[in-house]
Structures are given as structure tokens and as C-alpha cells.
Amino acid sequence: MRILIIGGTGTIGKAIAAALAPQHEVLVAARSGTANTVDIEMPESIRTLMARIGRVDAIVSAAGQAAFRPLPDLSDEDFALSLRSKMMGQVNVIRFGLAAVVDGGSITLTSGTLAQDPIIGGAAISLVNAGLEGFGRAAALEAPRRVRVNAVSPGWVTETLLANKMDPTAGTPAATVAHFYVQAIEGKMTGQTIVVRRAIAG
Ligand SMILES: NC(=O)c1ccc[n+]([C@@H]2O[C@H](COP(=O)([O-])OP(=O)(O)OC[C@H]3O[C@@H](n4cnc5c(N)ncnc54)[C@H](OP(=O)(O)O)[C@@H]3O)[C@@H](O)[C@H]2O)c1
Structure with a gap:
């Protein structure tokens, strides 16, 4: 398959690319560090990318930012960024990506378990994650x-916890998370949210 991974240079995206590369042709897109530049905050940028890459069997989005801050401190710009980047960015990947995908192909978004399990500081992220899952269905x-x-819908990724000097035992390795994207691409499922809970040791 020919597969576009938006956010393919990131922690999760790189692991998805590594999992797919042996079997598939992988095209990596991001704002920087790749020939396929795209900024999902800008609708025209997504349209331009789709026109340039032509037909693909699958699109994966593992990109988009959302603000992590306690509810009383969340600013108008924090909400605007979260909605513009992680939510509308990925909604627009679907809107402008559908025509690029072959019959029976797939688009896979990234939400996050704060949609299901809120935590202090995660309100804006819960908002966009839940919105994305509803839109995807x-x-x-x-x-x-x-x-x-x-x-x-990944929970904490081990590499992200380590990068933030947090306890990595609560995380799931990016390679394990990537496996669920591969399932979504290679399987038959549609309208589903695959929730990736913490890896169980042993
Ligand atoms: N890591 C976790 O623990 C975790 C858990 C749950 C959910 N998630 C979600 O999973 C997604 C990926 O997370 P990650 O940890 O892999 O992030 P990451 O390491 O920061 O990587 C993000 C990737 O997306 C690209 N990107 C960011 N903003 C973009 C934009 N506006 N347009 C196009 N590309 C953009 C980045 O490249 P450029 O900066 O060059 O554009 C990079 O390739 C995020 O939406 C995050 O909320 C992550």
C-alpha cells in the first residue's frame, strides 16, 4: 500500500512509519524535516499536499497540538490553538483527504484517552479528543x-513520559501504539476508536 503519515516525524508517527515501512510505501508529511510539507492548521496547505501526492491507499494523522493547562488558566488562545490544530486540523485531513484515498482505503486519526479518562489540566485536550472521535464515527x-x-486513542506514550522526565511505567511504548494504527490500516474496521490503554507488564 501507499500510505501518507501526517506527523510522521513525531514520536508516534515515526513508530507508525517504522511499523509500516517493511510492507508498504510510506510518505511522511509534517511542517518541517520532510519533502512533504504541510501545516494542518491551514486548510489550503492540506489541499496542496493532497493535490501533490496523488492517490494513496491510506492516510494517517498523528499530528496536532492542544493545550495542557488547568481549566481556570486556559486562555482564549489555548482553546483556539487546540481547536484549530488538533481538532480542525485532523477534521480537515478527512475533508480534503477523502478524495485522495482509493476505494476501500482508510483514514486514521489520533485522539487520546483524555477523551475517556479526564485529568486535571486536560480539559481542552479532552474537548478536542472527544470531538475527533465523534467526528470520525x-x-x-x-x-x-x-x-x-x-x-x-493513545494513552501516555513511554517515550513522551521519558522526554518529560515523568515516570515511564505508566506509558505504552510508541512501537506498541503503532501496532494499533497498522490494524486500522490493514484491517476492515470503520467508525471505530481504538483505545490504547497502558501496557500490562509481562
Ligand atoms: N505522545 C503521547 O503520549 C500522546 C498521547 C495521546 C495522544 N497523543 C497525540 O498524538 C499526536 C502525536 O503525538 P506525538 O507525541 O507523536 O507528538 P510529537 O512527537 O510532537 O510529533 C508531532 C508530529 O506532528 C507534526 N505536526 C505538529 N503540528 C503539525 C501541524 N500543524 N501540521 C502538520 N504536522 C504537524 C510534527 O512535525 P512538525 O513539528 O515538523 O510539524 C511531528 O511530526 C498528538 O496529536 C498528540 O496529542 C500523544
């Missing part, structure tokens, strides 16, 4: 030509 119903739409 609805988009799956209306997607043309049997194109499948799913979301992967």
Missing part, C-alpha cells in the same frame, strides 16, 4: 467508495 458513515475512517 460520523465521517465513517458518509465516507464515499467504502473508504474507512477510524481513530486511535
Whole structure:
């Protein structure tokens, strides 16, 4: 398959690319560090990327920012960034990506378990994650030509916890998280959110 990974230079995206590379042709897109530049905050940038890459069997989005801050401290700009980047960015990947995907192909978004399990400081992230999961289910119903739409909802990724000097035992390795994206791409599921809970040792 020919697979576009938006955010393919990031912690999760790199692991998805590594998991897919042996079997598939992988195109990596991000704002920097790749020939396929795109900024999902800008609709025209997504349209330009889709026009440039042509047909693909699958699109994965593992990109988008959202603000982590306690509710009383969340500013208008924190909400605007979260909605513009992680939420509308990925909504627009579906809107402008559908036509690029072959019949029966797939688009897989990234939400996050704060949609299911809120924590202090995560309100804006819970908002966009839950919105993305709802949109993904609805988009799956209306997607043309049997194109499948799913979301992967990761919990903390081990590498991210380590990078932030946090206890890594609460995390799931990026390579394990990537496996669920591969399932969404290679399987038959549609309209699903795959929730990745903490890896169980042993
Ligand atoms: N890591 C975790 O523990 C975790 C847990 C749950 C959910 N998530 C979600 O998973 C997604 C990926 O997380 P991550 O940890 O892999 O992040 P990351 O390491 O910061 O990587 C983000 C990737 O997305 C790209 N990107 C960021 N903003 C973009 C934009 N506006 N347009 C295009 N590309 C953009 C980055 O490249 P450029 O900066 O060059 O554009 C990079 O390739 C995020 O939405 C995050 O909220 C992560």
C-alpha cells in the first residue's frame, strides 16, 4: 500500500512509519524535516499536499497540538490553538483527504484517552479528543467508495513520559501504539476508536 503519515516525524508517527515501512510505501508529511510539507492548521496547505501526492491507499494523522493547562488558566488562545490544530486540523485531513484515498482505503486519526479518562489540566485536550472521535464515527458513515475512517486513542506514550522526565511505567511504548494504527490500516474496521490503554507488564 501507499500510505501518507501526517506527523510522521513525531514520536508516534515515526513508530507508525517504522511499523509500516517493511510492507508498504510510506510518505511522511509534517511542517518541517520532510519533502512533504504541510501545516494542518491551514486548510489550503492540506489541499496542496493532497493535490501533490496523488492517490494513496491510506492516510494517517498523528499530528496536532492542544493545550495542557488547568481549566481556570486556559486562555482564549489555548482553546483556539487546540481547536484549530488538533481538532480542525485532523477534521480537515478527512475533508480534503477523502478524495485522495482509493476505494476501500482508510483514514486514521489520533485522539487520546483524555477523551475517556479526564485529568486535571486536560480539559481542552479532552474537548478536542472527544470531538475527533465523534467526528470520525460520523465521517465513517458518509465516507464515499467504502473508504474507512477510524481513530486511535493513545494513552501516555513511554517515550513522551521519558522526554518529560515523568515516570515511564505508566506509558505504552510508541512501537506498541503503532501496532494499533497498522490494524486500522490493514484491517476492515470503520467508525471505530481504538483505545490504547497502558501496557500490562509481562
Ligand atoms: N505522545 C503521547 O503520549 C500522546 C498521547 C495521546 C495522544 N497523543 C497525540 O498524538 C499526536 C502525536 O503525538 P506525538 O507525541 O507523536 O507528538 P510529537 O512527537 O510532537 O510529533 C508531532 C508530529 O506532528 C507534526 N505536526 C505538529 N503540528 C503539525 C501541524 N500543524 N501540521 C502538520 N504536522 C504537524 C510534527 O512535525 P512538525 O513539528 O515538523 O510539524 C511531528 O511530526 C498528538 O496529536 C498528540 O496529542 C500523544
